[in-house]
Amino acid sequence: CKDGSECPAENTCCEIxxxxxxxxxxxxxxxxSDHAHCCPHGYKCDVSAGTCTKGSDVMSWFTKIASKPVDASVKCKDGSECPAENTCCEIA
Structure with a gap:
């Protein structure tokens, strides 16, 4: 997502x-536009009715779920981690 978080596969990032x-x-x-719901691809949101419409087809809209922050740390071979944008280096 644009804020650096991520959604599961087959989900769509939407602003909340x-x-x-x-x-x-x-x-x-x-x-x-209510920032809480979404509709299938090709459907339009009818915010006043709380539905999704496509021509004469009408269905209930879907509620968005929270996205997860992306773990930006770098995993090292020994199991330790370094901050994002850094490289793991062996120290003596």
Missing amino acids: AAGQYGCCPLPEATCC
Whole structure:
């Protein structure tokens, strides 16, 4: 996601607050303007009705879930970790 967090495979990153992202449990989903829900790809959000619409098809919308922060640390061969953007080096 744009804030550095990540969502499970087959999920879509959607903004939930200014600069913060959550996950819609659908691939290539439409993120709704209420920042709490989403609709399947190709559907439009009807925020006033709380539904997803595509032509005459109407369905319930989906609730976004929290995204997870990406662990940016570097894993070293000995099991230790270094901060992101660093390289593991053996020390004597």
